[in-house]
Each structure stands twice: as C-alpha cells, then as structure tokens.
Amino acid sequence: MDIALNEMLETIRMIQMENLDIRTVTMGISLYDCADSDFDKMNQKVYHKITNYAGELKEVAEKVEKEYGIPIINKRISITPIAEILGNATKEQAIELAKTLDQAALTLGIDFIGGYSALVHKGISKGDQTLLDALPEALSETERVCASISVASTRSGINMDAVGKMGMIMKEAAERTKERNGLACAKLVVFCNPVEDNPFMAGAFHGAGEGEVVLNVGVSGPGVVLNALKKHPEADLGEVSDVIKKTAFKITRAGELIGREVAKRLDVPFGIMDLSLAPTNALNDSVAEILEEIGLKRVGTHGTIAALALMNDAVKKGGAMASSYVGGLSGAFIPVSEDNGMIQGIVDHSLTLPKLEAMTSVCSVGLDMIALDGDVSASTLSALIADEMAIGVINKKTTAVRVIPVPGKKEGDMVEFGGLLGRAPVMGVNGFGSEKLISRGGRIPAPLQSLIN
C-alpha cells in the first residue's frame, strides 16, 4: 500500500475531529460584457450570465465533496466590481441590481455573492458615486450580497473623502438593519490594497485583471494546526514554525486537489488557492487558541503580535510550497465574532481594540467582524478606517475594516449575528473625537518606497 495506515488515520482525524474543510469554492465571473446603456437589459444580462455560468457550481461541488470525503462548506460567486458597469444608472437602479444579484444567489443555492464593489482609492467616478449612494439600502434589503470598497493603496495613498463617506455609509447601513444588530455592516468591507482573486467573503470581487470565469478556492483549518501544535508542547519556536508549515502544506494540498477537481468538472480554469486560516465558532477551530497554544495565557496579552507574526509567516511558507498558484489573502484571519478564543479574550479584558489594530499589521487582513458601541459617530468610524488604511499603505499589505456599530448596544453587551457570522462582545471606542481630521478631506499622499524605517 502506497500510503501508510497512520497517514490515512491522520487525514481522517483532521477531517472528522479537527474541522479540516474547504471553506469555500468561489467562482469569479466577469460582468463587463453585461454593461448596457439600457438598465433593464443590463439587469437581465447580469442575472442570466451568473445563473448560466454558475448553474452547476453547487451540484458539482457537493458531488466532489462526497467522493473525496472532505466537506466544502461554502459555494460562492465573485463578480466584476459593480460600480464599473453601472454607467449612467441611477441609485434606485443600482439597488435593483443588488436585488437581482441576491435573487441569482438564491436561485443557485449559494450563500454569498461578492462584488457589489467600487475601487475609489484615488478618486470617485460617476458609477462609483452611484454605488456608494445605493450601498446602505442595497445591503439592508438583500441577504446574500457582499460589498467591498477600496479606499487606499500603497501606490495612490488614502482617499480621505471616500474614508469620510464610508463612516456615514456604515452608520446608515447599521441603522437600517437595527432590528438585526446592524447586520448589513457584516457584509461591507473597506479595503486598502485589495486583491483581485480573493475567494473569501465579504471582500471577494472578480478584479479587472481576471479572466472571463475562474474558480478560486479557500481552505481553512485552525483546528488542524492547533492539534498538531498540541503534540509538541516543548518545541522551541523554530520547531513550532516548522509544525505549522508542515500542517499548512497538507491542508493546502487537499484544497488544491479539490479545487482543481471542481474546476475540471465545471470546465472552468483553476485560479488560485487561498490558504488562509479562517476560524469558525466550532469547538477548537480558533486562531486565538493557536496563539494561546504557542504560549499566551490569553490572546491580546504581550507577545500576541510576535506569536501571530510567526504563525502567519509559517502558514504562507507551507502553503506556498504546496500550491503553484497561491493568491487571495493567504495568511490568518482574525475575525472576532467567528472565533471563540477572540471573544473570550475580549470578555476577559485581555484583547482590546488597539491591540487588534496592531495585530493587523502582521496578519493577512484587518479589523474584522468587530461589534462597536452603537453611539460611535460616523467621523470616529472614518478615523478608525483611516488608521487601518495607513497601516496597509505603509506596510504594503492588504488591510480591511469590517466593523458593526450595533444600534442601541453598549460596551460589554453581547450581540448575535447568527450562522457563520457568530456573536461578538460590543467594544467601546476612544471617546475623543477626530471630526476635524475627517472634515479636512482630500487625499493622504502615497508614501515613499525608500528610506523605509
């Protein structure tokens, strides 16, 4: 027998007991050819193209899942940033298009469709403005549509006018869904340096450099990494890195196999493997618990950033060797509401908002799924976004903000978002305002690429 018994057992244990799964297969679909000066025609073309291209996505993914015995949790779609095809459409029409996307997702039986997006890191075009105006309503009146807005990049700096608008948009979106704890904001990401092939939501979109249609895969497995580390309680940090690397390698290989198989059966090119460690609320499927296993009493304490940097880098190294096409965000996600260890860290007053910000400078994304005091002002939200964008711009990395100012909730309350989105303790913000910074507007210039100290 080619494969040893203990190796088979390891794989089976990873899948059945340690939550190894393919987190998502995401089909990227270009919608550029759907653009039309007649809105109704465009609306129809978008619906037909998506339901036609992804018609078999769910069915094929489920078949592959059963044959290989490894769960594929989500089947998703990412599309061309919608602002780029809006043209002269009105705000009302943009909202109608969001509903069309929602309906397409419902018809296909997929959980999210990402790409109700605009790239405004340098300036806001007519279509971008229409999309921004439509956002709060579009997100609160749809269930499956995810939006992302790029407001900063290392090459162009930070568009503070857009940052200012995003604070207001988030407040309005939260207010419109106040009976559901501001859920609309859980589907809205503000990006710096976004990637064009991210398969994970809510930030997925099918970038301008992508082809007609592509299949991207996101794997996950914090539980697997955690269990591997538990077997080496005395290892030094070099060995810890090695254990994570080897585990990431195995996870990624499983993901690539499944991704390529699904792509082959759908007759669609395979795009990239995103090897992010993405936590879920399942027992022991937590990124925070990995950091604690490395040696922290509670996530958020001193040493958290060192441990996270080690882990993030090791995941990338293991994954990069396992797949020829690594892309997306690849690294570790640290969403609060989807990670029991993070939630515990906040409840125990170990993990704070400033520490979370600092963590984003060494992990793959940013402030993610954090519930904030409902009284936070739009300008404070904008300032929080601006800080996060600055971290990304200067460090030449993707950063993002997906926070929910929960209407009517105060610091210390616990809010439920349901399903994969989990629950989160509400965090307070700094009480001193930043109105003047935001009201100045304009652009923060792109940084020097030399003299880097």
Place this chain on the structure above:
Amino acid sequence: MENKRAVVSVVGKDQVGIIAKVTTILSGNQLNILDISQTILQDFFTMMMIVDVTGVENLDQLQQQFDELSEELGLKINIQLEEIFKAMHRI
C-alpha cells in the same frame, strides 16, 4: 479506462464480524479489494481497505450502505477517493 481507487476506513470499538460485514457490502457491489490493513489502537479498531472503484459513477450509494452499517455497529465507516491521501502525504 483509468484506474480509480478509494479508501474505505473503519474506526471504532472492536467487535465480532466487522470485516465480514464491510466486505459483504463491497462484494455485493462487485468491488475488488486491493489491499487491507488493520490495527488495534488503544482498544480502537482501525481498518483501511483500498478498493478498486474503476467505473463506479457514484460513491454516494455505497456510502449510504456504509452509513446504515455504521449505525448498526456503532462505528465510523467512510469511503473516499484515494487521491486526497496522496495529495496530503506525498510530494
């Protein structure tokens, strides 16, 4: 036709007749066993079989039969294509 192989894994409490019952399902489906190995780990019975599934369109129906047996014996029985193990453990 390309050879297609699957791994049948059985994990659970040791008891009389496990192998007999699992192989009965396989022979009932005209499936040839290529390799078989078994061990007892801390009172847990563990068995892996490599099965030739060339020409089998759908493993679903097999898995369903195994599910019924799993229930009856209180064991975990799974069938999955062999490539997943190769991908994870071989470069």
